[in-house]
Amino acid sequence: MILFNNEKKIRNIYLRIAGSLKHPQPGVHIINSHYVTVNEVDLVNDHRIFEVYLKSLSKFATFISPQEATKRINENDIPKNKVLIAFTFDDGFEECYSIIAPLLEKYNCRGAFFINSNYVESDENYQREFNKRVAISTKKPMSWNQVIDLHKRGHVIGSHNLDHTNFAELKPKEIEFQLKRNKEILEAKLNYDNEYFAWTYGQMLHFPKAVLDITEKYHKYIFSGTNYKRYFSYNGRVLNRRHQEAFWPFSHVKYFVSTKKR
Ligand SMILES: [Zn+2]
Structure with a gap:
């Protein structure tokens, strides 16, 4: 644990220095985040964190929709x-609805939200288990009305599987169920085609590749959270996203958008 903390510290220092030196690279960056603060939701401060983040990025970047990013990368544009x-x-x-979406809209931008349907409006027991699986302690899910409203306001609602299970640990039959059921629920609630x-x-x-083969039966666009230096993984079948959170030091954020991509 001590070693881990030291490694983390060194990594932070490295990213701070590297981030302050590097220049953002032209190209299309798809960012993958989860929430805008690590602690209990605090509407005033969390608004501020995400707003400062967007403002800082907007100084050197143009914000585009996930559809445009997907299209440009797929068409090599x-x-x-x-x-x-x-x-x-x-x-x-919940903060996707109360904080993130309104601020994206303030910048004339729409985002994508990847949803686990069983988490939406779930009871406290389910939330406790779900939150354990995603390694957080205090968050709450959105309600269906909130998810539906985001969809109506032009955000992409994608699938993140039914229960936030780890597909590498499941049998093909269970994977099929997690994909199929989540897609069915989202499509019934939103009356649309769930492609993302x-x-x-x-x-x-x-x-693993066998899981990709199953997933492609249900979804047109599939996103990772890794291999960010390349636009694609699995020979063009998967689009890569860069993981970062708005509350990270801005030098880290800048470092990650300064990576030359292929
Ligand atoms: Zn997740």
Whole structure:
């Protein structure tokens, strides 16, 4: 644990220095976040954290929708002199509705929210287990009315599987169920085609190729949370996102959008 803390410290110092030196790279960046603060939701301060983050990014970047980012990357329409950023949020916490979406809209931007349907409006027992799976302690989910409202306001509502299970640990039959049921619920609630999917935990080890083969039967666009230096993983079948949170030191954030991508 002590070693871990030291490594973390060194990494932080490195990112701070590197981030202050590097320049944001032109191209399309898809950001993957979860929430805007680590502690109990505090509407005033959390608004401020996310607003400062967006304001800082807007100084060198143009914000685009997840649809535009997806289209540009798939069509190899990557700008040579512009930094384009799209925002995506996983897990469907309440602050997606109360803080994140309104501020994105203030910047004339729409995001993508990847939802686990069983978490929406769940009871406290379910929330406790869910929160354990995503390693947080105090968050609450959105309600269906909130998810529906985000969809109506032009945000993308994607699937993040039914219960935030780890697909690397499940049998094919259970994976099918998690994908199929979540898609059915979302499509029934929102009356749309659920094309966007981001897998849980985001790393390649959580999504072996056999799982990708199953997932492609249900979703057109599939997103990772890793391999950010490349636009694609699995030969163009998966789009990579860069994980970062708005409350990280801004030098870290800048470092990550300064990576030259292929
Ligand atoms: Zn997640």
